Amino acid sequence: MNDKSIGIFDSGIGGLTVVREVTNLLPDEKLVYFGDTARVPYGSKSPRVVREFALQDALFLSTKNIKAMIIACNTASAEALELLQKEFDIPVIGVIKPGASAAANVTKNGKIGVIGTYGTIASGAYKTELLAVNSSLEVISVACPLLVPLVEEGWESKEVTREILREYLSPLIDKNIDTLILGCTHYPILKQLIREVAGDEVALIDSAEASAAELERILNDKGLGAAKGDSSIEHEYYVSDFPFKFKETAERFLGEKLPEVELIPLDLLESLLKKTT
Ligand code: DGL
Numbered sequence: 001m002n003d004k005s006i007g008i009f010d011s012g013i014g015g016l017t018v019v020r021e022v023t024n025l026l027p028d029e030k031l032v033y034f035g036d037t038a039r040v041p042y043g044s045k046s047p048r049v050v051r052e053f054a055l056q057d058a059l060f061l062s063t064k065n066i067k068a069m070i071i072a073c074n075t076a077s078a079e080a081l082e083l084l085q086k087e088f089d090i091p092v093i094g095v096i097k098p099g100a101s102a103a104a105n106v107t108k109n110g111k112i113g114v115i116g117t118y119g120t121i122a123s124g125a126y127k128t129e130l131l132a133v134n135s136s137l138e139v140i141s142v143a144c145p146l147l148v149p150l151v152e153e154g155w156e157s158k159e160v161t162r163e164i165l166r167e168y169l170s171p172l173i174d175k176n177i178d179t180l181i182l183g184c185t186h187y188p189i190l191k192q193l194i195r196e197v198a199g200d201e202v203a204l205i206d207s208a209e210a211s212a213a214e215l216e217r218i219l220n221d222k223g224l225g226a227a228k229g230d231s232s233i234e235h236e237y238y239v240s241d242f243p244f245k246f247k248e249t250a251e252r253f254l255g256e257k258l259p260e261v262e263l264i265p266l267d268l269l270e271s272l273l274k275k276t277t
Contacts, residue, residue, distance in 0.1 A: 002224045005030040005236075006215065007061030007069040009054075012040035012239075013152070013246060014185025015072030016253045018095070019235070021212035022070070026219070028226040031235040032064045038241035038266055041148060042075040043117025043184070050119060052273070054080035055087065059272040060264060062088060064236070067224050070211055071095065074183050075117050078125035087276075091218045096120075098214040099181050099207030100129035104137065106203045107179040113172035113202075114141040116183030117148070126183055140175050144168045144184070151186040154252065156193060165190070165197045173198060181205045189253070237261040240269060 006026075008018055012035045019033055034057055036042075042050050054076040061069055068091040071077045071084065077094030084092045103112050114126040121143040130137050147168075150161045172180065180202050182188055188206050195204060219225045236259070239246045243261040250258050 002067050003030075003226060004065050004067035005032045007032050007034070007058075007064060007066035008072050009034040009036070009057040009061055009069070009076075010072040010185055011035070011042035011053075011076065012037045013249050013253065014148070016250055017185050017188045017206075017208040018070055018072035018211060020254060021206075021208045022215060023235075025212045025216055026225075028228050028230060028233070029219075030226065030233045032061060032066060033235065033237045034061055034264070035237075035239045035246060037239040037246055041117070042073055043119045043145065043148065045075075045119065047079045047119070047123065050076055050079040051083055055083060056269040056273050058084050058088065058092075059276065060238070060269055062090075063272075066090065068093065068215065068218065070215060072185055072208070072211075074185060074207065075119040075123075078120045078123035091222070093211055093214055093218065095207040095211045096125045096183070097129050098210035099183065099205055100126050101133060102207075102210040103179050103181050103203075103205040104130055104133040106205065107137070109176065109178045110134070110136060111138045111140070111175060111177045111179070113169075113175070113177040113180040114139060114183050115144045115147075115168065115172075115180065115187065116141070118143045118145055120183050126181055138175070140172050140177060142168055142171060147190065148184065148186045151189045152249070156189050161190070162193055162197060165193060169194070169197050173202075177202060179203045179205060181207065183207060234259055238264045240264055240266055
């Protein structure tokens, strides 16, 4: 048993989809969340910049007595997983591999669609992981940069969002995919609409859900799980800008009240990186 926390970071608010899955699956674990709201989005930034930000985010979480870390952001998982696994001596989980493994297990016709940010799709990380599981899979990837702002505006059931989804998903549907990876933190919020547009016969793979299951497996393997039944757990939330806005949107995302969200200024994050170099 281990009463240390699980660190989770994201470029902003989207990583709360991972928080939701982890708290559903592992209600006894205390979470420490960091959202880099000052520098979001990561999805349109270069790999070098995303790696540098991800390292700062992870260094911050590593000051919070954590026993494992999840990179909730798909873009940061695509660019920085290896680096962070090398830097830290606790388990570091990215969302790409669990999502890819789940999709490879589910597909029947071997045709898998992947949607994500520009950065995630350009990295080819999902495709690489899928082909590592089964080299005969056909992977069709589409970047969907308009979806993150639509979700952040709360437009997940608007007609305009359905139209945009139709546009993005049509090349995947034309290729007859039977499985679609939601390769971005925000897309689980659009699950219902995506299901309507893609059709019931397409299996939707939620990388957040698959990553929570991977965390559970690792904690069990390493004997790191928290003691059961501690009802006094209070998760901690930190952001690099606009804590009030984060709190408000996060409460809408999670459907529950959050404790105070603390501001971590960028110069503090940057100084953590300087200390290591
Ligand atoms: N969290 C990012 C991801 O999952 C989406 C938002 C962003 O571009 O930073 O890729």
